[in-house]
Amino acid sequence: MDQINKVLIANRGEIAIRIMRTCRELDIETVAVYSEADRTSLHVRYAHEAYYIGKSPSSESYLNIEKIIDVAKNSGADAIHPGYGFLSENAEFAKRCTEEGITFIGPTPEVIVQMGDKLKAREAMTKAGIPVVPGTKNAIKTEEEALSVIKEIGLPVMIKASAGGGGKGMRLVHEESQVVAAARAARSEAKAAFGDDSVYIEKYINSPHHIEFQILADGHGNAVHLFERECSIQRRHQKMIEETPSPLMTQELRDKMGESAVEAAKAVNYTGAGTIEFLVDNDLNYYFLEMNTRLQVEHPITERVTGIDLVKQQIKIAEGQELEFTQEDLFQKGHSIECRIYAEDPDNNFMPSPGKIYKISEPLGLGVRTDGYVYEGYEIPIYYDSMISKLIVWGKTRDEAINRMRRALYEYKITGVKTSIKFLERIMNNRNFIDGKYDTHFIEKNQEQLALSIPCEDCDDIVIIAAFIDYLDKIDKNRENNKEFAPAQSRWKNTPIINQF
Amino acid sequence: MAIEVKLEDRIAWVNLISQKDNILEVEVDGVVYKVDLMHTADGTFSIIENGHSYNIELVPHKQPKKYTAHTLYKSLEVEIIDAEARYLKNRGSNGFSSNENTISSPMPGKVVKILVNEGDKVKEGEILIIISAMKMESEYSAPKDGIVNKINVKNGDTIEGNQILIELE
Numbered sequence: 001m002d003q004i005n006k007v008l009i010a011n012r013g014e015i016a017i018r019i020m021r022t023c024r025e026l027d028i029e030t031v032a033v034y035s036e037a038d039r040t041s042l043h044v045r046y047a048h049e050a051y052y053i054g055k056s057p058s059s060e061s062y063l064n065i066e067k068i069i070d071v072a073k074n075s076g077a078d079a080i081h082p083g084y085g086f087l088s089e090n091a092e093f094a095k096r097c098t099e100e101g102i103t104f105i106g107p108t109p110e111v112i113v114q115m116g117d118k119l120k121a122r123e124a125m126t127k128a129g130i131p132v133v134p135g136t137k138n139a140i141k142t143e144e145e146a147l148s149v150i151k152e153i154g155l156p157v158m159i160k161a162s163a164g165g166g167g168k169g170m171r172l173v174h175e176e177s178q179v180v181a182a183a184r185a186a187r188s189e190a191k192a193a194f195g196d197d198s199v200y201i202e203k204y205i206n207s208p209h210h211i212e213f214q215i216l217a218d219g220h221g222n223a224v225h226l227f228e229r230e231c232s233i234q235r236r237h238q239k240m241i242e243e244t245p246s247p248l249m250t251q252e253l254r255d256k257m258g259e260s261a262v263e264a265a266k267a268v269n270y271t272g273a274g275t276i277e278f279l280v281d282n283d284l285n286y287y288f289l290e291m292n293t294r295l296q297v298e299h300p301i302t303e304r305v306t307g308i309d310l311v312k313q314q315i316k317i318a319e320g321q322e323l324e325f326t327q328e329d330l331f332q333k334g335h336s337i338e339c340r341i342y343a344e345d346p347d348n349n350f351m352p353s354p355g356k357i358y359k360i361s362e363p364l365g366l367g368v369r370t371d372g373y374v375y376e377g378y379e380i381p382i383y384y385d386s387m388i389s390k391l392i393v394w395g396k397t398r399d400e401a402i403n404r405m406r407r408a409l410y411e412y413k414i415t416g417v418k419t420s421i422k423f424l425e426r427i428m429n430n431r432n433f434i435d436g437k438y439d440t441h442f443i444e445k446n447q448e449q450l451a452l453s454i455p456c457e458d459c460d461d462i463v464i465i466a467a468f469i470d471y472l473d474k475i476d477k478n479r480e481n482n483k484e485f486a487p488a489q490s491r492w493k494n495t496p497i498i499n500q501f
Numbered sequence: 502m503a504i505e506v507k508l509e510d511r512i513a514w515v516n517l518i519s520q521k522d523n524i525l526e527v528e529v530d531g532v533v534y535k536v537d538l539m540h541t542a543d544g545t546f547s548i549i550e551n552g553h554s555y556n557i558e559l560v561p562h563k564q565p566k567k568y569t570a571h572t573l574y575k576s577l578e579v580e581i582i583d584a585e586a587r588y589l590k591n592r593g594s595n596g597f598s599s600n601e602n603t604i605s606s607p608m609p610g611k612v613v614k615i616l617v618n619e620g621d622k623v624k625e626g627e628i629l630i631i632i633s634a635m636k637m638e639s640e641y642s643a644p645k646d647g648i649v650n651k652i653n654v655k656n657g658d659t660i661e662g663n664q665i666l667i668e669l670e
Contacts, residue, residue, distance in 0.1 A: 343635070344635075351607075351608065351637075351639065352608060352610075352634045352635035352636075352637050353608055354608060354609050354610070354634050354635055355608065355609060355662065358558075358560045359543065359545075359558060359560075361543075382609055382610050382611060382633075382634045382635060382659070383635075384635065384636070385635060385636060386635040386636075386637075410573075413558075413571070415558050415560050415569075415571045416560055418576065422574075422575070456573075456574045458550070458553070459555065459572045459573075459574060459575070460508055460511070460577070461513075461529045461530075461532065461534065462534075462536075462548055462555045462557060462572075463508060463557055463577055463579060464506045464508055464515055464529050464579070465515070465525075465527050465529065465534060465536060465538070465548065466538075466546040466548065466557040466559060466570065467506055467508075467559060467568055467570060467579045467581060468504070468506055468515045468517070468527065468581070469517075469527075469538060469546070470546075470568070471504070471581045471583075473540075
């Protein structure tokens with residue numbers, strides 16, 4: 001395959017910028033695409049070229065395969081990077097790219113199809129000798145069949161949509177009497193969400209850890225893993241914090257799981273960067289959960305401890321190059337943690353909080369990286385994901401990394417919208433988190449402690465004073481002698497963003 | 502000059518006693534604070550009180566005299582209640598403020614579905630409207646029994662935060 005000279009990034013937000021950064025380092029030109037709502041988004045401003053592709057809802061823009069292919073052809077892009085979400089795991093898109101002679105930076109359409117169907121993926125893994133969560137081999141047809149399966153594997157179980165993802169079409173069943181209703185509900189939800197109502201049954205793992213392995217595989221039969229990422233801190237089945245190494249991991253288990261991950265990749269002739277997700281129980285048994293055939297949101301922590309730029313590797317693999325390192329060349333140096341900054345209200349059921357960014361000041365200093373895309377005055381659109389930034393820190397040890405994360409979160413200030421920053425700070429101060437004792441139920445189990453904001457009674461009066469003075473100041477502005485409360489350095493009187501009384 | 506400042510649910514009585522450049526004496530509910538107050542170029546209030554350093558950022562709302570204040574520890578809703586504000590409040594002419602007879606969404610978004618019509622009788626807790634923002638849907642229900650008086654939006658409309666969507670009688 002030929003060298004890639006121009007990449008179209010079929011995505012938006014922080015990941016589009018993340019990919020463009022590496023492209024700039026590789027002297028590759030970048031093409032951004034944008035929807036109506038994203039005209040002033042940072043990825044549009046960062047790219048070499050930018051093209052409008054449609055209205056704000058993603059179904060009319062970022063999911064419009066033909067429009068994106070058109071832009072790629074007209075702009076002379078020789079490759080497309082899909083990022084994560086949107087079309088990144090859409091086999092039809094990968095196929096259309098190939099048909100048009102455009103390199104799709106990712107695996108083949110066949111692998112995307114195989115891994116996208118959870119039942120097919122389980123079958124492939126079982127064949128390769130990788131443990132899967134005990135459950136049905138095929139979709140269940142009747143409720144009677146469901147009942148007999150449950151007798152075999154024991155309660156509790158999860159009923160899951162075969163085409164599923166994102167927590168949709170999933171039901172947890174504790175008692176036999178719930179089975180019929182749960183299967184019916186999962187089926188109808190799956191039908192609505194994915195147009196496919198087949199469901200299957202899996203044993204429910206109590207107190208599970210969500211641990212995934214990053215893999216890289218080239219087109220020449222070489223595959224390596226880049227160790228684990230612990231992703232158990234989740235809310236609404238969405239990750240909030242990830243770290244590597246996992247505090248649960250032992251070297252023996254790491255070797256075993258890493259080997260399984262590489263075998264899994266080889267079993268399906270995988271190419272590119274991918275992630276094998278496992279569930280790990282308290283007795284350190286692990287089970288294949290699913291494979292993500294794309295770059296993950298949390299990839300930077302792996303980059304931080306291994307020193308490998310994963311996007312760069314994706315591009316090289318897509319160019320047909322061989323991996324330039326073997327498993328023996330790779331090791332984890334120190335500890336890395338990522339916190340996802342969502343525009344949401346953690347004190348109100350994590351309700352989304354779109355709106356205009358008023359002020360932003362990003363953390364800096366040793367061992368800190370931010371991957372974000374919002375800026376002061378930017379209006380976060382209501383149409384897309386609420387993640388606005390990722391904060392990644394590195395430390396020599398886990399303790400140092402936690403302390404550094406706490407410090408970085410203290411420095412990170414975003415106003416105008418509500419964010420998860422203060423909630424993340426509370427997690428960094430949580431005893432169970434500090435001790436590394438957590439599973440996917442962490443947030444619900446520690447609800448009480450995490451709901452407590454640090455008390456500051458004096459703050460209230462000081463806030464009142466600030467508002468009072470601001471008010472007097474605004475009244476005064478019509479008078480001549482208005483200097484008292486607005487020293488010469490104040491610029492805010494002519495700041496249009498502020499509503500004058 | 503003394504006025505009232507509403508902070509979340511608390512209404513505080515505030516009075517400026519004296520000032521000399523950036524050194525102020527302010528009374529809040531009977532407690533006198535001597536503060537060194539500077540309004541920095543990045544729009545933050547830097548206040549030093551008895552050796553403690555506070556950074557307070559005020560984000561003004563679209564509605565006049567309302568702010569969201571951000572401190573190191575939390576975010577608070579603040580409202581200045583002066584004579585004018587009190588007058589407007591009593592007249593009820595504030596186009597944004599909500600009360601128990603109105604339904605509004607705290608965040609901007611898009612109307613997914615309106616489940617009632619004007620003139621409908623509704624029961625407390627009955628879902629009236631569904632709003633979507635950032636791939637998540639939120640349902641808003643009637644705060645009390647009543648009759649739907651006015652619906653200000655239609656399906657598919659883009660809405661602002663705190664906009665009044667439905668008015669009950």
